[in-house]
Amino acid sequence: MRKIVICISTLLFSASVFSVSAAAEIEDPVAVRKALMQAVAASAGTSSAMLRGNREYDMAVAKAAIATFHASAKALSSFFPENSHTGGTTAAPTIWKDPEAFGSAVAKFRAAAATAVDLAGHDGPADLEAFRQAVTPVLGNCSSCHQSFRVQN
Amino acid sequence: MLRKLLFLTAALVAAAGLVFWLLTMPRPLDESVLAGTEPGDPVRGERMYFAGGCASCHASPEAEGVEGELGGGLVLTTDFGAFVAPNISPHPQDGIGDWSEMDFANAMLRGISPEGNHYYPAYPYTSYARMEVQDVRDIFAYLKSLPPVEGRADSHKIAFPFTLRRGIGLWKRLYLSAEPVVTFPEGTPENVLRGRYLVEGPGHCGECHTPRNFIGGLKLGQWLEGGPAAEGEGRVPGITPDEDGIGFWSEGDIAYFLESGFTPDFDSVGGAMVAVQKNMARLPAEDRESIAAYLKAIGQ
Numbered sequence: 001m002r003k004i005v006i007c008i009s010t011l012l013f014s015a016s017v018f019s020v021s022a023a024a025e026i027e028d029p030v031a032v033r034k035a036l037m038q039a040v041a042a043s044a045g046t047s048s049a050m051l052r053g054n055r056e057y058d059m060a061v062a063k064a065a066i067a068t069f070h071a072s073a074k075a076l077s078s079f080f081p082e083n084s085h086t087g088g089t090t091a092a093p094t095i096w097k098d099p100e101a102f103g104s105a106v107a108k109f110r111a112a113a114a115t116a117v118d119l120a121g122h123d124g125p126a127d128l129e130a131f132r133q134a135v136t137p138v139l140g141n142c143s144s145c146h147q148s149f150r151v152q153n
Numbered sequence: 154m155l156r157k158l159l160f161l162t163a164a165l166v167a168a169a170g171l172v173f174w175l176l177t178m179p180r181p182l183d184e185s186v187l188a189g190t191e192p193g194d195p196v197r198g199e200r201m202y203f204a205g206g207c208a209s210c211h212a213s214p215e216a217e218g219v220e221g222e223l224g225g226g227l228v229l230t231t232d233f234g235a236f237v238a239p240n241i242s243p244h245p246q247d248g249i250g251d252w253s254e255m256d257f258a259n260a261m262l263r264g265i266s267p268e269g270n271h272y273y274p275a276y277p278y279t280s281y282a283r284m285e286v287q288d289v290r291d292i293f294a295y296l297k298s299l300p301p302v303e304g305r306a307d308s309h310k311i312a313f314p315f316t317l318r319r320g321i322g323l324w325k326r327l328y329l330s331a332e333p334v335v336t337f338p339e340g341t342p343e344n345v346l347r348g349r350y351l352v353e354g355p356g357h358c359g360e361c362h363t364p365r366n367f368i369g370g371l372k373l374g375q376w377l378e379g380g381p382a383a384e385g386e387g388r389v390p391g392i393t394p395d396e397d398g399i400g401f402w403s404e405g406d407i408a409y410f411l412e413s414g415f416t417p418d419f420d421s422v423g424g425a426m427v428a429v430q431k432n433m434a435r436l437p438a439e440d441r442e443s444i445a446a447y448l449k450a451i452g453q
Contacts, residue, residue, distance in 0.1 A: 146423025
């Protein structure tokens with residue numbers, strides 16, 4: 001009997017150690033999500049430059065921007081674990097207070113990006129107008145999400 | 154002796170009361186201010202309505218997406234309590250449908266209700282006081298063209314002594330002024346002056362971007378230098394043209410931010426500024442350019 005108890009508690013102990021180390025695999029979630037957002041910002045910059053005519057339209061560049069939005073949108077929600085609301089972050093406490101609302105904001109971003117990927121096709125949107133139609137709904141997510149979930153401090 | 158003392162105390166209290174009464178008396182506009190201006194024009198009024206951001210506070214929160222329904226109900230949580238934006242739709246009983254132009258001008262320029270009570274400065278009339286009477290008449294005409302919304306918003310949830318509106322009269326003596334904040338020399342370009350009007354008056358940018366003292370007054374000596382948010386979380390950044398503010402932004406960058414919500418680094422606008430930016434995007438480009446010109450010209 002004692003053996004079983006020891007055995008179970010050893011199992012539980014190692015399980016808890018294991019889960020701690022699994023969570024710790026994302027070593028610095030704040031740094032990762034910031035890097036994701038910087039990739040999104042850089043793509044928004046390139047997109048905007050083409051939309052405003054400050055940079056010549058290029059199908060491949062447009063496709064790369066859309067692919068970046070898409071990859072970031074898919075990855076994003078994995079980098080807001082429970083214990084990452086402090087320390088050099090501008091993520092608003094609301095993310096953890098109302099995870100459902102945050103989840104649905106990220107889902108909206110992901111859906112818009114996925115639609116843009118479809119519209120971009122194999123070679124990227126055929127012309128500037130096609131790009132505008134694909135990317136505008138994606139860009140609209142930046143401020144609607146930052147409105148509730150980003151806070152400057 | 155005791156009777157004398159009692160009498161003296163009573164007299165002092167009465168005198169203090171009288172002084173308080175006089176100092177806190179609402180001081181409405183002179184009836185003649187409307188003379189010399191034209192009847193309100195709703196088309197011009199719409200532009201001022203977006204410059205003033207009225208919908209950011211007065212739009213019914215549940216009516217998200219339904220433009221122009223100003224049923225009120227948004228709660229502004231501050232250190233002084235929770236203020237609820239009232240219904241300002243043209244509904245005759247629940248909104249401001251039966252107000253006169255003078256009632257509206259007194260609300261906007263003096264923070265006084267038709268019954269002669271002081272409004273709380275959560276309604277940013279300390280900035281709107283710098284507006285021109287014509288623009289106020291135009292906003293009123295525009296508001297009248299919007300749909301009436303039924304239902305009154307909840308009352309404010311504030312604690313004593315802030316429940317006594319009369320005391321706001323004293324506060325107004327300190328902080329209510331129609332004078333511009335920044336003075337410019339003779340010969341300053343017209344668009345900088347127009348920008349000053351838009352920022353210091355209808356745009357009420359200073360209400361968030363200027364730090365406040367413990368009684369909620371703006372520290373004008375730190376105009377637009379940023380500080381803790383009076384409502385909501387976090388800090389409001391400085392927007393002065395130096396390294397503590399947005400010194401490295403060009404005029405074009407500022408105007409583009411107000412139009413698109415993207416900073417020069419392609420960070421995106423967030424928090425309370427999102428609603429402001431969306432309103433700014435509705436203005437003609439020249440207004441955003443004027444605001445940018447002013448923000449680059451201050452403190453030079």
